[in-house]
Amino acid sequence: MEPVRRKSDLPQVPAAIDFESLRADFPIFAASRQPLHYLDSAASAQKPACVVESISQCYNHGYGPVHRGLYPLAESASEDYEASRRTLANFINAAGAEQIVFTRSATEAINLVAQGWAARYLQPGDEIWVSQMEHHANFLPWQRVCTSHGSRLRIIPLDSEGRLDLEQAEGLFGQKSRLIAITQVSNVLGTINPIGEIVATAKQQNIPVLVDAAQSVGHMPLDVQDLDCDFLVASAHKMCGPTGIGFLYGKTDRLAATEPLLLGGGMVDEVNIDNSSWAEMPARFEAGSPNLAGAIGFAAAADYLRGIGLQAIEQRVKELARLAYEKLSSVDGIRLYGPGPGLDSSGILSFNIDGIHPHDLAQIAAEHGVAIRAGHHCCQPLMQRLGVSSTARASFNLYNNEQDIAALVAAIQDAKRILGYR
Ligand SMILES: Cc1ncc(COP(=O)(O)O)c(C=O)c1O
Structure with a gap:
């Protein structure tokens, strides 16, 4: 077997990455008729063209x-x-x-x-x-x-x-x-x-x-x-x-x-x-x-x-999650789970809105082109600890941006309007 490279041989993380332009590596965003705000990467991530081509x-x-x-x-x-x-x-x-x-x-x-x-x-x-x-x-x-x-x-x-x-x-x-x-x-x-x-x-x-x-x-x-x-x-x-x-x-x-x-x-x-x-x-x-x-x-x-750099990806995703956490925190009646932004928190946010079932929320979000997950996320023992049967979840990856967060917040506000929660 060929020897595996040591840590010191790994490529250096580039100084600044234009993540917005990397979105173009993912054909699904150009192909979809309505804007796609894909916030379900923790379930499965989108694929860049180079993977599909390989x-x-x-x-x-x-x-x-x-x-x-x-x-x-x-x-x-x-x-x-x-x-x-x-x-x-x-x-x-x-x-x-x-x-x-x-x-x-x-x-x-x-x-x-x-x-x-x-x-x-x-x-x-x-x-x-x-x-x-x-x-x-x-x-x-x-x-x-x-x-x-x-x-x-x-x-x-x-x-x-x-x-x-x-x-x-x-x-x-x-x-x-x-x-x-x-x-x-x-x-x-x-x-x-x-x-x-x-x-x-x-x-x-x-x-x-x-x-x-x-x-x-x-x-x-x-x-x-x-x-x-x-x-x-x-x-x-x-x-x-x-x-x-x-x-x-x-x-x-x-x-x-x-x-x-x-x-x-x-x-x-x-x-x-x-x-x-x-x-x-x-x-x-x-x-x-x-x-x-x-x-x-x-x-x-x-x-x-x-090629992008794992450290840069981690930072980008954490930054998006931090921004999303900040915006979501100001939504009336929201309950966010988990430690919140910080060193020990990644790009995954779970939440519930008072009086709205996460499935209803996810359905209304879908009408806004926002893909979030709702359910127990294959974590029923955790749901028992949180005292809920399900949550809504937004998860981020390198192709997400601030518009995705804005669309998520708008979808939540719309769900509250439609379902009568003020
Ligand atoms: C933390 C964790 N472990 C394991 C799995 C199982 O992964 P897979 O379904 O790809 O086997 C998942 C999938 O969501 C996960 O999030």
């Missing part, structure tokens, strides 16, 4: 089966697939490309660790810790494995501002703790969790940490060697890449201790009638025909974001 280039000119043929097209397809893996390893500064396992999604990656790793070692009485802000994808796999092994799923509670209340998480770093599985950024509150601190403390007790980075990879600089986490998961579609592909990053010893979730073609060393053995990492975790175009599009998205 996929069409693959299907039009470079498509072949991966790791399954000896003719030139099959060989170049295999090379492209592995080059994409290296790009993603570089993107998060993994020490080796073989530490990146392609999966269908962040969800599948977490399930792989739950079933392939945790299920092998968990004993009755052991504890797995998650937080009350987890997406169901980082909650249900642990709930299931704990239930089936007589283990206990423990919850890190939240304070009144939507931050982790680590002081109340008694036993988090204790003797029974076998894994901490935690999101880096909440997909509802926008809270950025102190993952570095959690990993550092967990490490002293030899407790592994899985980071759900679905809302952070591609949104902020991220270096897995620096973070020192054991596992980390991400999805391409949240970072301007295609749907249907994500990855699991794992430390080499952790991946070596993980059993494959899916068995089948491409992941074996030798298959006999009575017994079989698995291929090396990461192939052993990638049974079935690999998603070549997905991997290429994923790598193209990483290159695109890296």
Whole structure:
């Protein structure tokens, strides 16, 4: 495997980026008949033309089966697939490309660790810790494995501002703790969790940490060697890449201790009638025909974001969220959830308007060309903590601008007028 670049080799962040002109990289904004104020990037991000072109280039000119043929097209397809893996390893500064396992999604990656790793070692009485802000994808796999092994799923509670209340998480770093599985950024509150601190403390007790980075990879600089986490998961579609592909990053010893979730073609060393053995990492975790175009599009998205600069993207999105928070705060009857603007808050804002159901709000917003999400956001335990069944959510990405915020505020005012709330 080609060596992965060290942090010091990473390109410098350009001084000033004209984000308004970057919007033109996303054909969907030019193509839509009415202005599109897309504020649902936490669900799935829009795609720049270069990502779509990389996929069409693959299907039009470079498509072949991966790791399954000896003719030139099959060989170049295999090379492209592995080059994409290296790009993603570089993107998060993994020490080796073989530490990146392609999966269908962040969800599948977490399930792989739950079933392939945790299920092998968990004993009755052991504890797995998650937080009350987890997406169901980082909650249900642990709930299931704990239930089936007589283990206990423990919850890190939240304070009144939507931050982790680590002081109340008694036993988090204790003797029974076998894994901490935690999101880096909440997909509802926008809270950025102190993952570095959690990993550092967990490490002293030899407790592994899985980071759900679905809302952070591609949104902020991220270096897995620096973070020192054991596992980390991400999805391409949240970072301007295609749907249907994500990855699991794992430390080499952790991946070596993980059993494959899916068995089948491409992941074996030798298959006999009575017994079989698995291929090396990461192939052993990638049974079935690999998603070549997905991997290429994923790598193209990483290159695109890296070309802009992750630090610049993070700053831009935080600035938009700060502005939105300020404007929304002045709306009568609004209740905003989460810590609000600051270092530990990203580009995701959740809110409710007195007397208006978030679904009604989202529907009226849609008439204004404003796309927001309404619901429980796959975070029902968090909704229980907030004492609501759903919220409205606006989430920002690099292509958003101040007009999107103004359109959101106008849509909320209109909803209040139509639904009679003053
Ligand atoms: C924090 C978080 N984790 C995990 C997921 C699951 O991602 P995917 O549906 O791409 O597997 C999401 C999706 O919204 C998320 O926001």
